[in-house]
Amino acid sequence: MEQRELLLQFMNTLSPIKGVEYMAYWVVSVSIPLMIAYCLLLRKRFGDIDRIPGPFLARWTPFWLAYHVRLGQRYQAVHRLHEKYGVFARISPNHVSIADKDAIAIIYGHGSKALQKSAFYDAFVNETPSVFSTVGKEDHSRKRRLVAHAFSSQSLQHFTTFLENNMHSFVCQMDRICESSRSVNALLWFNYLSFDILSDLVFGEPIGMIKNASDIVTVQDVNGETFEEHAISIVDEREHLATIIGLHPSFNFLTRLIPDPFFIRAHKSSVALGNLARRQVLRRLQVPSTRVDILAKLIETHRSDTSSSSISAIIFLILTHPQVYKKLMDTLDSAIKSEEPTYEEVKDIPYLDATINEGYLFFPPGCQLNQLNKQSRLRYHATTAIGLHRVVPEGGITCCGVYFPPGTEISVPAWTIQRDPKIWTDPNVFRPERWLESADLKPFLLTFGKGSRACLGRNLAYMEMRIVIATVLTRYTLQLESDVLITKEGFMHKPLHLMAKFQRRQYH
Numbered sequence: 147m148e149q150r151e152l153l154l155q156f157m158n159t160l161s162p163i164k165g166v167e168y169m170a171y172w173v174v175s176v177s178i179p180l181m182i183a184y185c186l187l188l189r190k191r192f193g194d195i196d197r198i199p200g201p202f203l204a205r206w207t208p209f210w211l212a213y214h215v216r217l218g219q220r221y222q223a224v225h226r227l228h229e230k231y232g233v234f235a236r237i238s239p240n241h242v243s244i245a246d247k248d249a250i251a252i253i254y255g256h257g258s259k260a261l262q263k264s265a266f267y268d269a270f271v272n273e274t275p276s277v278f279s280t281v282g283k284e285d286h287s288r289k290r291r292l293v294a295h296a297f298s299s300q301s302l303q304h305f306t307t308f309l310e311n312n313m314h315s316f317v318c319q320m321d322r323i324c325e326s327s328r329s330v331n332a333l334l335w336f337n338y339l340s341f342d343i344l345s346d347l348v349f350g351e352p353i354g355m356i357k358n359a360s361d362i363v364t365v366q367d368v369n370g371e372t373f374e375e376h377a378i379s380i381v382d383e384r385e386h387l388a389t390i391i392g393l394h395p396s397f398n399f400l401t402r403l404i405p406d407p408f409f410i411r412a413h414k415s416s417v418a419l420g421n422l423a424r425r426q427v428l429r430r431l432q433v434p435s436t437r438v439d440i441l442a443k444l445i446e447t448h449r450s451d452t453s454s455s456s457i458s459a460i461i462f463l464i465l466t467h468p469q470v471y472k473k474l475m476d477t478l479d480s481a482i483k484s485e486e487p488t489y490e491e492v493k494d495i496p497y498l499d500a501t502i503n504e505g506y507l508f509f510p511p512g513c514q515l516n517q518l519n520k521q522s523r524l525r526y527h528a529t530t531a532i533g534l535h536r537v538v539p540e541g542g543i544t545c546c547g548v549y550f551p552p553g554t555e556i557s558v559p560a561w562t563i564q565r566d567p568k569i570w571t572d573p574n575v576f577r578p579e580r581w582l583e584s585a586d587l588k589p590f591l592l593t594f595g596k597g598s599r600a601c602l603g604r605n606l607a608y609m610e611m612r613i614v615i616a617t618v619l620t621r622y623t624l625q626l627e628s629d630v631l632i633t634k635e636g637f638m639h640k641p642l643h644l645m646a647k648f649q650r651r652q653y654h
Protein backbone atom coordinates (compact mmCIF):
# COMPACT_ATOMS: atom_id res chain seq x y z
CA MET A 147 0.00 0.00 0.00
CA GLU A 148 2.82 2.30 0.94
CA GLN A 149 4.48 1.52 -2.35
CA ARG A 150 1.32 2.31 -4.25
CA GLU A 151 1.02 5.70 -2.56
CA LEU A 152 4.62 6.48 -3.31
CA LEU A 153 4.04 5.56 -6.91
CA LEU A 154 0.94 7.74 -7.11
CA GLN A 155 2.81 10.66 -5.57
CA PHE A 156 5.57 10.16 -8.10
CA MET A 157 3.14 10.07 -11.02
CA ASN A 158 1.42 13.22 -9.70
CA THR A 159 4.68 15.06 -9.93
CA LEU A 160 4.96 14.00 -13.56
CA SER A 161 1.63 15.20 -14.85
CA PRO A 162 -1.29 17.26 -13.68
CA ILE A 163 -3.78 15.35 -15.87
CA LYS A 164 -6.83 14.31 -13.86
CA GLY A 165 -7.09 10.58 -13.27
CA VAL A 166 -3.59 9.96 -14.55
CA GLU A 167 -2.48 8.46 -11.22
CA TYR A 168 -5.12 5.78 -11.58
CA MET A 169 -4.06 5.00 -15.13
CA ALA A 170 -0.38 5.08 -14.24
CA TYR A 171 -0.95 2.62 -11.43
CA TRP A 172 -2.52 0.16 -13.84
CA VAL A 173 0.16 0.69 -16.46
CA VAL A 174 2.89 -0.10 -13.99
CA SER A 175 1.22 -2.87 -12.07
CA VAL A 176 -0.49 -4.78 -14.92
CA SER A 177 0.81 -3.86 -18.33
CA ILE A 178 4.52 -3.86 -17.68
CA PRO A 179 4.65 -7.35 -16.06
CA LEU A 180 2.52 -8.60 -18.95
CA MET A 181 4.90 -7.00 -21.40
CA ILE A 182 7.91 -8.58 -19.70
CA ALA A 183 6.23 -12.03 -19.84
CA TYR A 184 5.48 -11.42 -23.51
CA CYS A 185 9.07 -10.41 -24.23
CA LEU A 186 10.39 -13.56 -22.56
CA LEU A 187 8.08 -15.69 -24.69
CA LEU A 188 9.07 -13.78 -27.80
CA ARG A 189 12.76 -14.26 -27.02
CA LYS A 190 12.20 -17.98 -26.70
CA ARG A 191 10.27 -18.11 -29.98
CA PHE A 192 12.80 -16.05 -31.93
CA GLY A 193 15.86 -17.55 -30.26
CA ASP A 194 17.13 -18.49 -33.74
CA ILE A 195 17.97 -14.86 -34.48
CA ASP A 196 19.74 -14.35 -31.17
CA ARG A 197 23.11 -14.21 -32.87
CA ILE A 198 22.07 -11.05 -34.74
CA PRO A 199 23.48 -8.05 -32.88
CA GLY A 200 21.43 -5.15 -31.60
CA PRO A 201 21.03 -2.89 -28.57
CA PHE A 202 20.05 -4.73 -25.38
CA LEU A 203 16.65 -3.00 -25.16
CA ALA A 204 15.87 -3.82 -28.80
CA ARG A 205 16.78 -7.49 -28.37
CA TRP A 206 14.40 -7.81 -25.43
CA THR A 207 11.56 -5.34 -26.01
CA PRO A 208 9.81 -3.34 -28.76
CA PHE A 209 10.42 -0.16 -26.71
CA TRP A 210 13.75 0.71 -28.33
CA LEU A 211 12.15 1.00 -31.76
CA ALA A 212 8.97 2.65 -30.43
CA TYR A 213 11.04 5.28 -28.64
CA HIS A 214 12.90 6.25 -31.82
CA VAL A 215 9.69 6.34 -33.88
CA ARG A 216 8.10 8.57 -31.22
CA LEU A 217 11.10 10.94 -31.54
CA GLY A 218 10.56 10.97 -35.32
CA GLN A 219 14.03 9.65 -36.07
CA ARG A 220 13.77 5.89 -36.54
CA TYR A 221 15.82 5.83 -39.75
CA GLN A 222 18.74 7.59 -38.06
CA ALA A 223 18.77 5.21 -35.10
CA VAL A 224 18.62 2.18 -37.42
CA HIS A 225 21.32 3.65 -39.64
CA ARG A 226 23.61 4.08 -36.64
CA LEU A 227 23.08 0.40 -35.80
CA HIS A 228 24.15 -0.60 -39.31
CA GLU A 229 27.23 1.60 -39.03
CA LYS A 230 28.07 -0.25 -35.83
CA TYR A 231 27.01 -3.83 -36.64
CA GLY A 232 27.14 -4.07 -40.46
CA VAL A 233 24.50 -5.67 -42.70
CA PHE A 234 22.26 -7.22 -40.00
CA ALA A 235 20.84 -5.36 -37.00
CA ARG A 236 18.22 -6.51 -34.52
CA ILE A 237 15.82 -3.60 -34.05
CA SER A 238 13.14 -5.43 -32.05
CA PRO A 239 12.94 -8.93 -30.48
CA ASN A 240 11.50 -10.39 -33.70
CA HIS A 241 12.63 -7.78 -36.27
CA VAL A 242 15.91 -7.78 -38.19
CA SER A 243 16.93 -4.87 -40.42
CA ILE A 244 19.02 -6.01 -43.43
CA ALA A 245 21.10 -3.32 -45.14
CA ASP A 246 22.13 -5.16 -48.29
CA LYS A 247 21.01 -4.46 -51.87
CA ASP A 248 20.56 -8.19 -52.53
CA ALA A 249 17.90 -8.33 -49.82
CA ILE A 250 15.60 -5.97 -51.78
CA ALA A 251 14.49 -8.56 -54.35
CA ILE A 252 14.17 -11.31 -51.71
CA ILE A 253 12.07 -9.27 -49.28
CA TYR A 254 10.07 -7.07 -51.68
CA GLY A 255 9.65 -9.49 -54.57
CA HIS A 256 6.82 -10.10 -57.03
CA GLY A 257 4.11 -12.77 -57.26
CA SER A 258 4.26 -15.88 -55.10
CA LYS A 259 7.80 -15.04 -53.96
CA ALA A 260 6.73 -11.76 -52.38
CA LEU A 261 6.81 -11.75 -48.60
CA GLN A 262 3.61 -10.76 -46.87
CA LYS A 263 3.24 -7.48 -44.99
CA SER A 264 3.41 -7.98 -41.24
CA ALA A 265 0.79 -7.17 -38.58
CA PHE A 266 2.50 -3.75 -38.31
CA TYR A 267 0.10 -2.56 -41.04
CA ASP A 268 -3.02 -3.41 -38.99
CA ALA A 269 -2.44 -0.13 -37.19
CA PHE A 270 -3.13 1.74 -40.45
CA VAL A 271 -6.63 0.27 -40.85
CA ASN A 272 -9.44 2.74 -40.27
CA GLU A 273 -12.62 0.72 -40.54
CA THR A 274 -11.81 -1.92 -43.14
CA PRO A 275 -8.32 -2.60 -44.57
CA SER A 276 -7.42 -0.63 -47.71
CA VAL A 277 -5.15 -1.80 -50.54
CA PHE A 278 -2.23 -0.38 -48.55
CA SER A 279 -3.10 -1.94 -45.19
CA THR A 280 -4.41 -5.34 -46.32
CA VAL A 281 -1.97 -7.97 -45.14
CA GLY A 282 -3.25 -11.27 -46.65
CA LYS A 283 -1.81 -11.97 -50.11
CA GLU A 284 -4.98 -13.12 -51.88
CA ASP A 285 -7.15 -10.43 -50.39
CA HIS A 286 -4.55 -7.84 -51.36
CA SER A 287 -4.18 -9.10 -54.97
CA ARG A 288 -7.96 -8.91 -55.41
CA LYS A 289 -8.15 -5.35 -54.04
CA ARG A 290 -5.11 -4.19 -55.98
CA ARG A 291 -6.50 -5.59 -59.25
CA LEU A 292 -9.74 -3.68 -58.67
CA VAL A 293 -8.05 -0.30 -58.46
CA ALA A 294 -4.83 -0.81 -60.46
CA HIS A 295 -6.34 0.21 -63.81
CA ALA A 296 -7.29 3.60 -62.36
CA PHE A 297 -3.61 4.28 -61.70
CA SER A 298 -2.15 3.17 -65.02
CA SER A 299 -0.31 5.82 -67.03
CA GLN A 300 -3.08 5.64 -69.61
CA SER A 301 -5.89 6.31 -67.12
CA LEU A 302 -3.93 9.11 -65.53
CA GLN A 303 -4.04 11.02 -68.80
CA HIS A 304 -7.66 11.88 -67.86
CA PHE A 305 -6.40 13.50 -64.70
CA THR A 306 -4.26 16.16 -66.33
CA THR A 307 -7.31 18.43 -66.40
CA PHE A 308 -7.75 18.08 -62.63
CA LEU A 309 -4.06 18.78 -62.10
CA GLU A 310 -4.12 21.84 -64.34
CA ASN A 311 -7.36 23.19 -62.82
CA ASN A 312 -6.07 22.91 -59.27
CA MET A 313 -2.71 24.32 -60.35
CA HIS A 314 -4.56 27.35 -61.75
CA SER A 315 -6.28 27.98 -58.39
CA PHE A 316 -2.87 27.62 -56.72
CA VAL A 317 -1.09 30.20 -58.92
CA CYS A 318 -3.96 32.69 -58.51
CA GLN A 319 -3.44 32.52 -54.74
CA MET A 320 0.35 32.65 -54.99
CA ASP A 321 0.16 35.70 -57.31
CA ARG A 322 -1.84 37.47 -54.60
CA ILE A 323 0.74 36.47 -52.00
CA CYS A 324 3.50 37.92 -54.20
CA GLU A 325 1.79 41.33 -54.03
CA SER A 326 1.98 41.32 -50.24
CA SER A 327 5.74 40.47 -50.36
CA ARG A 328 5.57 38.51 -47.12
CA SER A 329 7.07 35.10 -46.40
CA VAL A 330 4.71 32.15 -46.39
CA ASN A 331 5.01 28.53 -45.42
CA ALA A 332 5.24 27.04 -48.92
CA LEU A 333 4.89 23.51 -47.51
CA LEU A 334 1.42 24.42 -46.27
CA TRP A 335 0.42 25.68 -49.71
CA PHE A 336 1.78 22.53 -51.40
CA ASN A 337 -0.22 20.55 -48.87
CA TYR A 338 -3.38 22.48 -49.77
CA LEU A 339 -2.72 21.79 -53.42
CA SER A 340 -2.07 18.05 -52.93
CA PHE A 341 -5.16 17.64 -50.78
CA ASP A 342 -7.30 19.46 -53.35
CA ILE A 343 -5.91 17.39 -56.23
CA LEU A 344 -6.36 14.08 -54.43
CA SER A 345 -9.78 14.96 -53.14
CA ASP A 346 -10.77 16.08 -56.65
CA LEU A 347 -9.66 12.71 -58.05
CA VAL A 348 -11.08 10.54 -55.29
CA PHE A 349 -14.27 12.33 -54.29
CA GLY A 350 -15.13 14.32 -57.39
CA GLU A 351 -14.48 17.77 -55.90
CA PRO A 352 -11.50 19.64 -54.42
CA ILE A 353 -11.73 19.83 -50.66
CA GLY A 354 -11.38 23.62 -51.08
CA MET A 355 -8.14 24.25 -49.21
CA ILE A 356 -6.56 26.47 -51.86
CA LYS A 357 -9.69 28.57 -52.24
CA ASN A 358 -10.05 29.01 -48.48
CA ALA A 359 -6.29 29.26 -47.85
CA SER A 360 -6.89 26.91 -44.97
CA ASP A 361 -6.83 23.22 -44.11
CA ILE A 362 -9.84 23.51 -41.83
CA VAL A 363 -12.45 21.08 -43.12
CA THR A 364 -15.89 20.08 -41.97
CA VAL A 365 -16.05 16.49 -40.78
CA GLN A 366 -19.02 14.38 -39.79
CA ASP A 367 -19.08 11.85 -36.96
CA VAL A 368 -21.05 8.59 -36.85
CA ASN A 369 -24.04 10.41 -35.30
CA GLY A 370 -24.20 12.83 -38.22
CA GLU A 371 -22.88 15.75 -36.16
CA THR A 372 -20.52 18.06 -38.08
CA PHE A 373 -17.55 20.01 -36.77
CA GLU A 374 -14.24 21.52 -37.95
CA GLU A 375 -10.77 19.96 -37.98
CA HIS A 376 -7.29 20.72 -39.38
CA ALA A 377 -7.03 18.04 -42.09
CA ILE A 378 -3.26 18.19 -42.58
CA SER A 379 -2.38 17.67 -38.96
CA ILE A 380 -4.92 14.88 -38.45
CA VAL A 381 -3.49 12.93 -41.40
CA ASP A 382 0.06 13.51 -40.20
CA GLU A 383 -0.51 12.69 -36.53
CA ARG A 384 -2.59 9.64 -37.33
CA GLU A 385 0.14 8.27 -39.58
CA HIS A 386 2.84 8.88 -36.99
CA LEU A 387 0.75 7.17 -34.31
CA ALA A 388 0.08 4.15 -36.53
CA THR A 389 3.83 3.77 -37.10
CA ILE A 390 4.24 3.39 -33.33
CA ILE A 391 1.22 1.27 -32.43
CA GLY A 392 1.94 -1.08 -35.33
CA LEU A 393 5.10 -2.18 -33.51
CA HIS A 394 3.29 -4.16 -30.84
CA PRO A 395 -0.33 -5.24 -30.23
CA SER A 396 -0.37 -3.66 -26.76
CA PHE A 397 0.75 -0.22 -27.95
CA ASN A 398 -2.72 0.88 -29.03
CA PHE A 399 -3.83 0.41 -25.44
CA LEU A 400 -0.63 1.57 -23.74
CA THR A 401 -0.32 4.78 -25.72
CA ARG A 402 -3.81 5.77 -24.53
CA LEU A 403 -2.57 5.57 -20.95
CA ILE A 404 0.60 7.60 -21.39
CA PRO A 405 0.03 11.30 -20.61
CA ASP A 406 2.11 12.42 -23.58
CA PRO A 407 0.35 15.30 -25.41
CA PHE A 408 1.43 13.75 -28.72
CA PHE A 409 -0.41 10.48 -28.00
CA ILE A 410 -3.50 12.29 -26.73
CA ARG A 411 -3.67 14.45 -29.87
CA ALA A 412 -2.84 11.60 -32.24
CA HIS A 413 -5.57 9.29 -30.90
CA LYS A 414 -8.07 12.12 -31.41
CA SER A 415 -6.71 12.57 -34.94
CA SER A 416 -7.45 8.92 -35.75
CA VAL A 417 -11.13 9.45 -34.98
CA ALA A 418 -11.16 12.76 -36.84
CA LEU A 419 -9.65 11.19 -39.98
CA GLY A 420 -12.47 8.64 -40.15
CA ASN A 421 -14.94 11.49 -39.76
CA LEU A 422 -13.29 13.45 -42.57
CA ALA A 423 -13.50 10.53 -45.00
CA ARG A 424 -17.13 9.91 -44.03
CA ARG A 425 -18.07 13.53 -44.75
CA GLN A 426 -16.43 13.49 -48.18
CA VAL A 427 -18.04 10.19 -49.19
CA LEU A 428 -21.47 11.45 -48.13
CA ARG A 429 -21.03 14.62 -50.16
CA ARG A 430 -19.97 12.64 -53.20
CA LEU A 431 -23.04 10.43 -52.91
CA GLN A 432 -25.26 13.52 -52.71
CA VAL A 433 -23.65 15.09 -55.78
CA PRO A 434 -23.19 12.28 -58.32
CA SER A 435 -19.97 12.71 -60.25
CA THR A 436 -19.02 11.59 -63.71
CA ARG A 437 -15.30 11.74 -62.88
CA VAL A 438 -13.18 8.65 -62.50
CA ASP A 439 -13.54 7.32 -58.95
CA ILE A 440 -10.31 5.94 -57.48
CA LEU A 441 -12.08 4.68 -54.34
CA ALA A 442 -12.60 6.56 -51.15
CA LYS A 443 -10.40 4.09 -49.27
CA LEU A 444 -7.27 5.77 -50.55
CA ILE A 445 -7.68 8.65 -48.14
CA GLU A 446 -6.79 6.16 -45.41
CA THR A 447 -3.08 6.82 -45.12
CA HIS A 448 -0.57 9.53 -45.83
CA ARG A 449 -1.19 9.72 -49.55
CA SER A 450 -2.04 13.40 -49.86
CA ASP A 451 0.86 14.88 -47.98
CA THR A 452 3.61 12.60 -49.29
CA SER A 453 3.66 14.41 -52.63
CA SER A 454 3.61 17.86 -51.04
CA SER A 455 6.36 16.93 -48.58
CA SER A 456 8.49 15.68 -51.45
CA ILE A 457 7.77 18.81 -53.52
CA SER A 458 8.90 21.03 -50.62
CA ALA A 459 12.03 18.98 -50.06
CA ILE A 460 12.97 18.89 -53.74
CA ILE A 461 12.39 22.63 -54.23
CA PHE A 462 14.49 23.29 -51.14
CA LEU A 463 17.30 21.13 -52.52
CA ILE A 464 17.18 22.81 -55.92
CA LEU A 465 17.30 26.30 -54.40
CA THR A 466 20.18 25.45 -52.09
CA HIS A 467 22.26 23.97 -54.94
CA PRO A 468 22.89 26.92 -57.31
CA GLN A 469 24.43 24.81 -60.08
CA VAL A 470 21.44 22.48 -60.18
CA TYR A 471 19.08 25.47 -60.05
CA LYS A 472 20.77 27.18 -63.00
CA LYS A 473 20.86 24.06 -65.13
CA LEU A 474 17.23 23.22 -64.34
CA MET A 475 16.03 26.76 -65.06
CA ASP A 476 17.82 26.78 -68.44
CA THR A 477 16.18 23.46 -69.25
CA LEU A 478 12.70 24.53 -68.10
CA ASP A 479 12.90 27.91 -69.84
CA SER A 480 13.68 26.31 -73.15
CA ALA A 481 10.97 23.63 -72.78
CA ILE A 482 8.10 25.72 -71.37
CA LYS A 483 6.54 28.54 -73.32
CA SER A 484 3.46 29.42 -71.23
CA GLU A 485 3.25 31.23 -67.89
CA GLU A 486 1.06 28.42 -66.54
CA PRO A 487 2.66 25.27 -67.97
CA THR A 488 0.38 22.51 -69.22
CA TYR A 489 1.15 18.91 -68.28
CA GLU A 490 2.02 18.28 -71.93
CA GLU A 491 4.89 20.79 -71.62
CA VAL A 492 6.41 19.26 -68.47
CA LYS A 493 5.79 15.55 -68.90
CA ASP A 494 9.00 14.72 -70.68
CA ILE A 495 11.90 16.81 -69.38
CA PRO A 496 14.68 14.35 -68.45
CA TYR A 497 16.63 16.76 -66.23
CA LEU A 498 13.46 17.63 -64.28
CA ASP A 499 12.77 13.93 -63.70
CA ALA A 500 16.39 13.35 -62.72
CA THR A 501 16.15 16.17 -60.16
CA ILE A 502 12.95 14.68 -58.75
CA ASN A 503 14.57 11.24 -58.42
CA GLU A 504 17.63 12.72 -56.79
CA GLY A 505 15.36 14.65 -54.41
CA TYR A 506 13.48 11.47 -53.51
CA LEU A 507 16.76 9.82 -52.92
CA PHE A 508 18.45 12.59 -51.06
CA PHE A 509 15.86 14.11 -48.85
CA PRO A 510 17.24 17.44 -47.75
CA PRO A 511 19.55 18.33 -44.95
CA GLY A 512 17.66 18.34 -41.72
CA CYS A 513 17.61 16.45 -38.54
CA GLN A 514 14.57 15.61 -36.51
CA LEU A 515 13.51 18.72 -34.71
CA ASN A 516 17.12 19.86 -34.41
CA GLN A 517 19.12 22.55 -36.10
CA LEU A 518 22.04 21.19 -38.06
CA ASN A 519 25.62 22.16 -38.00
CA LYS A 520 27.48 22.92 -41.23
CA GLN A 521 29.00 19.47 -41.47
CA SER A 522 25.83 17.48 -41.07
CA ARG A 523 24.10 19.68 -43.65
CA LEU A 524 25.85 17.62 -46.29
CA ARG A 525 23.89 14.56 -45.28
CA TYR A 526 20.60 14.06 -47.10
CA HIS A 527 17.45 12.19 -46.16
CA ALA A 528 15.06 10.01 -48.16
CA THR A 529 11.26 10.55 -48.32
CA THR A 530 10.70 6.90 -47.47
CA ALA A 531 13.45 6.34 -44.96
CA ILE A 532 12.29 3.39 -42.86
CA GLY A 533 12.47 -0.29 -43.75
CA LEU A 534 9.03 -1.55 -44.80
CA HIS A 535 8.00 -4.46 -42.56
CA ARG A 536 7.59 -7.93 -44.08
CA VAL A 537 7.13 -11.30 -42.41
CA VAL A 538 9.03 -14.56 -43.11
CA PRO A 539 6.65 -17.32 -44.36
CA GLU A 540 6.29 -20.95 -43.23
CA GLY A 541 9.52 -22.85 -43.81
CA GLY A 542 11.65 -19.77 -43.16
CA ILE A 543 13.96 -18.10 -45.68
CA THR A 544 17.64 -17.52 -46.19
CA CYS A 545 18.54 -13.93 -46.96
CA CYS A 546 22.11 -12.75 -47.61
CA GLY A 547 23.44 -16.01 -46.19
CA VAL A 548 21.47 -15.98 -42.94
CA TYR A 549 18.47 -18.20 -42.13
CA PHE A 550 15.36 -16.53 -40.66
CA PRO A 551 12.64 -18.64 -39.01
CA PRO A 552 8.96 -18.24 -39.94
CA GLY A 553 7.27 -15.28 -38.30
CA THR A 554 10.43 -13.14 -38.11
CA GLU A 555 9.92 -9.59 -39.37
CA ILE A 556 12.55 -8.35 -41.78
CA SER A 557 13.04 -5.09 -43.67
CA VAL A 558 15.55 -3.21 -45.80
CA PRO A 559 16.30 0.27 -44.34
CA ALA A 560 15.65 2.65 -47.25
CA TRP A 561 17.79 5.51 -46.01
CA THR A 562 20.79 3.29 -45.35
CA ILE A 563 20.53 1.62 -48.78
CA GLN A 564 20.27 5.05 -50.40
CA ARG A 565 23.54 6.03 -48.72
CA ASP A 566 25.37 2.82 -49.61
CA PRO A 567 28.68 3.75 -51.31
CA LYS A 568 28.66 0.30 -52.99
CA ILE A 569 25.63 1.50 -54.99
CA TRP A 570 25.98 5.29 -55.20
CA THR A 571 29.11 7.18 -56.14
CA ASP A 572 29.44 10.19 -53.82
CA PRO A 573 26.36 9.15 -51.83
CA ASN A 574 26.23 12.44 -49.93
CA VAL A 575 26.28 14.70 -52.97
CA PHE A 576 23.04 16.00 -54.50
CA ARG A 577 23.75 15.37 -58.18
CA PRO A 578 20.74 14.79 -60.50
CA GLU A 579 23.12 14.01 -63.39
CA ARG A 580 23.70 10.52 -61.95
CA TRP A 581 20.20 9.55 -63.17
CA LEU A 582 21.04 10.54 -66.75
CA GLU A 583 24.41 8.80 -66.69
CA SER A 584 23.21 5.39 -65.50
CA ALA A 585 20.08 3.41 -66.17
CA ASP A 586 20.83 0.94 -63.37
CA LEU A 587 19.98 2.98 -60.30
CA LYS A 588 16.17 2.70 -60.15
CA PRO A 589 16.13 -0.76 -58.47
CA PHE A 590 17.82 0.80 -55.45
CA LEU A 591 15.49 3.79 -55.05
CA LEU A 592 13.05 2.60 -52.39
CA THR A 593 10.88 5.74 -52.20
CA PHE A 594 7.84 3.99 -53.64
CA GLY A 595 8.52 0.55 -52.19
CA LYS A 596 9.19 -2.41 -54.48
CA GLY A 597 7.53 -5.52 -55.91
CA SER A 598 3.91 -6.51 -55.52
CA ARG A 599 3.26 -3.94 -52.77
CA ALA A 600 4.93 -1.00 -54.51
CA CYS A 601 3.10 2.34 -54.54
CA LEU A 602 0.07 2.45 -56.80
CA GLY A 603 0.06 6.25 -56.83
CA ARG A 604 3.61 6.52 -58.19
CA ASN A 605 2.61 7.77 -61.65
CA LEU A 606 0.18 10.23 -60.15
CA ALA A 607 2.84 11.49 -57.75
CA TYR A 608 5.31 12.02 -60.62
CA MET A 609 2.68 13.91 -62.61
CA GLU A 610 2.00 16.18 -59.66
CA MET A 611 5.68 16.73 -58.93
CA ARG A 612 6.50 17.63 -62.52
CA ILE A 613 3.76 20.21 -62.95
CA VAL A 614 4.11 21.78 -59.49
CA ILE A 615 7.90 22.06 -59.49
CA ALA A 616 8.05 23.32 -63.08
CA THR A 617 5.26 25.87 -62.54
CA VAL A 618 6.57 27.21 -59.24
CA LEU A 619 10.15 27.60 -60.48
CA THR A 620 9.31 29.18 -63.83
CA ARG A 621 6.61 31.52 -62.54
CA TYR A 622 8.23 32.68 -59.28
CA THR A 623 11.54 33.39 -57.67
CA LEU A 624 11.66 32.02 -54.16
CA GLN A 625 13.73 33.48 -51.38
CA LEU A 626 14.18 30.94 -48.60
CA GLU A 627 14.16 32.18 -45.02
CA SER A 628 16.61 29.51 -43.92
CA ASP A 629 19.13 27.20 -45.55
CA VAL A 630 18.19 24.45 -43.10
CA LEU A 631 15.13 22.27 -43.52
CA ILE A 632 13.85 20.68 -40.35
CA THR A 633 12.20 17.29 -40.78
CA LYS A 634 10.54 14.54 -38.83
CA GLU A 635 9.71 10.95 -39.64
CA GLY A 636 6.45 9.11 -39.02
CA PHE A 637 5.79 6.47 -41.66
CA MET A 638 7.18 8.98 -44.16
CA HIS A 639 10.00 11.44 -43.64
CA LYS A 640 8.65 14.98 -44.01
CA PRO A 641 9.78 18.59 -43.64
CA LEU A 642 8.03 20.58 -40.92
CA HIS A 643 7.85 23.82 -42.93
CA LEU A 644 9.42 25.68 -45.84
CA MET A 645 9.32 29.42 -45.23
CA ALA A 646 9.88 31.43 -48.42
CA LYS A 647 9.09 34.76 -50.07
CA PHE A 648 7.46 34.37 -53.51
CA GLN A 649 7.96 36.98 -56.26
CA ARG A 650 6.66 36.91 -59.82
CA ARG A 651 9.56 36.06 -62.09
CA GLN A 652 10.36 38.24 -65.07
CA TYR A 653 9.39 36.03 -67.97
CA HIS A 654 11.90 34.88 -70.53
Ligand code: HEM
Binds near residue numbers: 449530596601603606
Ligand atom coordinates in the same frame (compact mmCIF):
# COMPACT_ATOMS: atom_id res chain seq x y z
C1 HEM B 1 5.63 11.15 -53.34
C2 HEM B 1 4.53 10.56 -53.06
C3 HEM B 1 4.39 9.12 -52.58
C4 HEM B 1 5.31 8.32 -51.97
C5 HEM B 1 6.74 8.65 -51.59
C6 HEM B 1 4.66 7.04 -51.75
C7 HEM B 1 5.27 5.95 -51.16
C8 HEM B 1 4.68 4.70 -51.02
C9 HEM B 1 5.35 3.54 -50.48
C10 HEM B 1 6.78 3.50 -49.95
C11 HEM B 1 4.48 2.51 -50.52
C12 HEM B 1 4.76 1.07 -50.09
C13 HEM B 1 4.33 0.91 -48.67
C14 HEM B 1 4.69 -0.41 -48.09
O1 HEM B 1 5.13 -1.35 -48.75
O2 HEM B 1 4.54 -0.49 -46.88
C15 HEM B 1 3.23 3.01 -51.07
C16 HEM B 1 2.11 2.25 -51.27
C17 HEM B 1 0.94 2.75 -51.76
N1 HEM B 1 0.72 4.04 -52.24
FE1 HEM B 1 2.07 5.52 -52.31
N2 HEM B 1 3.38 7.11 -52.21
C18 HEM B 1 3.17 8.35 -52.74
C19 HEM B 1 2.01 8.84 -53.30
C20 HEM B 1 0.86 8.11 -53.44
C21 HEM B 1 -0.37 8.63 -53.96
C22 HEM B 1 -0.55 10.07 -54.48
C23 HEM B 1 -1.28 7.61 -53.91
C24 HEM B 1 -2.71 7.58 -54.35
C25 HEM B 1 -3.42 8.53 -54.78
C26 HEM B 1 -0.62 6.45 -53.36
C27 HEM B 1 -1.21 5.22 -53.18
C28 HEM B 1 -0.59 4.11 -52.66
C29 HEM B 1 -1.25 2.83 -52.45
C30 HEM B 1 -2.69 2.49 -52.79
C31 HEM B 1 -0.29 1.97 -51.90
C32 HEM B 1 -0.48 0.50 -51.48
C33 HEM B 1 -0.06 -0.42 -52.61
C34 HEM B 1 -0.19 -1.88 -52.24
O3 HEM B 1 -0.02 -2.24 -51.08
O4 HEM B 1 -0.46 -2.67 -53.14
N3 HEM B 1 0.68 6.80 -53.09
N4 HEM B 1 3.40 4.35 -51.37
